[in-house]
Amino acid sequence: xxxxxxxxxxxxxxxxxxxxxxxxxxxxxxxxxxxxxxxxxxxxxxxxxxxxxxxxxxxxxxxxxxxxxxxxxxxxxxxxxxx
Amino acid sequence: xxxxxxxxxxxxxxxxxxxxxxxxxxxxxxxxxxxxxxxxxxxxxxxxxxxxxxxxxxxxxxxxxxxxxxxxxxxxxxxxxxxxxxxxxxxxxxxxxxxxxxxxxxxxxxxxxxxxxxxxxxxxxxxxxxxxxxxxxxxxxxxxxxxxxxxxxxxxxxxxxxxxxxxxxxxxxxxxxxxxxxxxxxxxxxxxxxxxxxxxxxxxxxxxxxxxxxxxxxxxxxxxxx
Numbered sequence: 001x002x003x004x005x006x007x008x009x010x011x012x013x014x015x016x017x018x019x020x021x022x023x024x025x026x027x028x029x030x031x032x033x034x035x036x037x038x039x040x041x042x043x044x045x046x047x048x049x050x051x052x053x054x055x056x057x058x059x060x061x062x063x064x065x066x067x068x069x070x071x072x073x074x075x076x077x078x079x080x081x082x083x
Numbered sequence: 084x085x086x087x088x089x090x091x092x093x094x095x096x097x098x099x100x101x102x103x104x105x106x107x108x109x110x111x112x113x114x115x116x117x118x119x120x121x122x123x124x125x126x127x128x129x130x131x132x133x134x135x136x137x138x139x140x141x142x143x144x145x146x147x148x149x150x151x152x153x154x155x156x157x158x159x160x161x162x163x164x165x166x167x168x169x170x171x172x173x174x175x176x177x178x179x180x181x182x183x184x185x186x187x188x189x190x191x192x193x194x195x196x197x198x199x200x201x202x203x204x205x206x207x208x209x210x211x212x213x214x215x216x217x218x219x220x221x222x223x224x225x226x227x228x229x230x231x232x233x234x235x236x237x238x239x240x241x242x243x244x245x246x247x248x249x250x251x252x253x254x255x256x257x258x259x260x261x262x263x264x265x266x267x268x269x270x271x272x273x274x275x276x277x278x279x280x281x282x283x284x285x286x287x288x289x290x291x292x293x294x295x296x297x298x299x300x301x302x303x304x305x306x307x308x309x
Contacts, residue, residue, distance in 0.1 A: 010186075014231060017189045017265065066148075069141055069177065071184035072231055 002047045002055040006063060006077040009040040014072050043067055046082075055079060084308055086110045087125040089155065091117045091146045096132035096168065096288060103288040104129070108304035117149035127164050127307060128155050130171025132224070132286060142185055142227050143173035152178055164208050164307060165280045169225055172272075172282035181275055181282045182240070183232035188225070189265025195224040197297065198263055200271050200285060201251040204244045207278040211306040218255050219248070219299040221285035223263060223271075228284040230266035230273075237268055247281055248272035 010016045016038050023037040045062070049055035056079055068075050086104045090097045097114065104127075105112045113123050122128065136145035146152070152174070159165045159180055167175040175181045188194060202210055202217045213219075232240070240246050248271040252261045262269045264284070272283030287300025 013233070014186065015189075015265075017187050017191055017229070021191055066140070066144070069144070069184050071176075071182075071233075072186060 001082050002049055002052065002079055003082045004043075004045040004047060004055075004059050004077050004079045006043040006045065006059070006067060006075055007040060008043070008068050008073050008075045009038055010072055011074050052079070052081070084110045084127060085123075085125045086112045086127040086129060087115045087122050088112060088129045088131055089115050089117060089151050090131070091133070091135035091149060091174075093135045093137055094131050094133035094170070096170075096286065099286075099288045100129050100131045100168070103291040103300070104304065107291045107301060108308060110304070110308070115151055117146065117151045120150045120154060122151070122154045122158060125158075127166070128158050130155070130165070130167040130174050131288075132169030132171060135170055135174065138227075141177065143170060143175075143177040146170075146174045147178040156180060159275070159280050162277055162279050166209060166303070167280075167282040168286055168288065169223075169228075169284055172284055173227065175280065175282045180280050181273055182236045183230055183267075183273070185227045186229040186231050186265075187227050188229050188263070193224070193226040194228070194263045195222070196263075197222045197290075198271075198285060199251050199253050199255075199261065200248040201255050201257060203246045203249055204274070206244070207247065207274050207281065209281045209303050209306055210247060211309055212302050213306065216255065218251060218253070219302070220297040221287055221290045221300050222297075223285045225264070225284055228264040228266065230270045230284075232267060240270075240273055241268075243276065245274040245276070245278070246270055246272075247274050248283060248285070
């Protein structure tokens, strides 16, 4: 069994209106050192595989096909074996 | 002319589309539940607006996996017309039938009002009765209509004259000030390569009768009928 933690963010080239607004809010709260905020998404996926390679393959496939939109988003993940 | 309106769980402009097509444009119209694998005999496919699957994951991201979408892709591949309105446009993008993606409106707010559009291309089945440069008053109602595509795609859309509509002022001026959502190049609607698939954020079905303040949307149905 594996547990994947997937972090999705907008690509650097894509403007993030949500992040911008959060940054302005932080600035007005007095967090003057804030330079940039990007808002993303987080998934936790449990995968019933015994083989790490197969689990990773399946995870990449579901990210590329469903979980993210490659036109605007990119992702990184962390895959851990769990009992 | 026969039309099919695809209904997804969460569609909410399906009856408006049905009404505009049947009672205004006088087409013969059928609803098609998204679970159907085959479409009835139809000339036109309409993907209506709404919030399919509650906009979960991303707008249109779940609806694109509905069984009916395979039949819609086949219909499009055969060169027959498909129009996606608002959420329908978002579904077409997620399904890869049109290039690009939708981002949250630049203002982060849901925008619901009449806007002006400039017809940028009249050489397609949806705008045949219009002329290039003509202005249309049609309402929008969306939170994610901030169209995005990369530079290469934008160049292609421009070079191939596939931008059907841009947001503009009442006088036809296209600029940031008249762009309601921050969309790239002020895009309000685009066509596929074969020009038989149109995706647009504004709702022509809500501007098809004089009682609705504008009848400009009707020109799309009339173009399709001509």
